[in-house]
Amino acid sequence: MTLQRMDNVGIVVEDLAAAVAFFTELGMEVEGRAEIEGLFADQAVGLDGVRSDIAMMRTPDGHGKLELAQYHSPTAIGDGSHNPPPNTLGLHRVMFAVDDIDDTIARLRRHGAELIGEVAQYKDIYRLCYLHGPSGIVLALAEEIGR
Template sequence: MSIHMENVGIAVRDLDEAITFFTDLGLSVLGTDEVQGEWAETAVGLDGNHARIALLGTPDGSGQLELFEYLHPAALETAPTRPHEIGMHRVAFRVDDLDAALEIAARHGCHPVRGVATYEDVYRLTYLRGPSGILVMLAQDLRGA
């Protein structure tokens, strides 16, 4: 059996805001849709499932995010996951210029949770809260890779 990572799905409170944030960081919109019906209810396991979705991809094609905003049932607000809690932890991106990425994030009101760290002269990295409280890791490879 072979296995391939298809995407990471993240529910957001405002799809347009999340699309703008991630496209400003460099991802591109691969497609958008509105899904509902019996197939969606069966696949997700949620009666009345009706959502707006957007599939975003990285420029090199290595990863995809599926963002979805629930129209029905109403989305439930939860506290954002903290780094040590069980569950969806974070989405991570390698960037070629961390300072430029942080400037883009700041224009969206998103700032490092604590600061920028350097890991063994290999990475400069930070966690920040993106739209809908999504925990986003941005890392710059200091080895020039």
């Protein structure tokens, strides 16, 4: 057997509508929405009484996908920290390539994004930054400049 592809990255959010608006502003498209509940959901995730809403977001090229999920039951849990530092254990960040990093940051700030550090330049190749998105999601942006 061989791996076929990476299908999506799942992210649990507090406010699905706000997360969809944020990632739409970034340039992703809603591929579909669904209400998830029932025995199959309980079995798949290993929780009892799962009831959630999801939105599948897709990148413009159709290859990258995020599954955003808002749990209604059981209640989503967390440590209350919505701004974990980049060296926190676990899923580190999701990176997106953009055409204009400054414009992208400005548009995402209107949806609550906050820079973690600053926009940095790596040689004459990339401009990069990390930001906090909805529900403390760490996002990275990269603008290729060395063509």
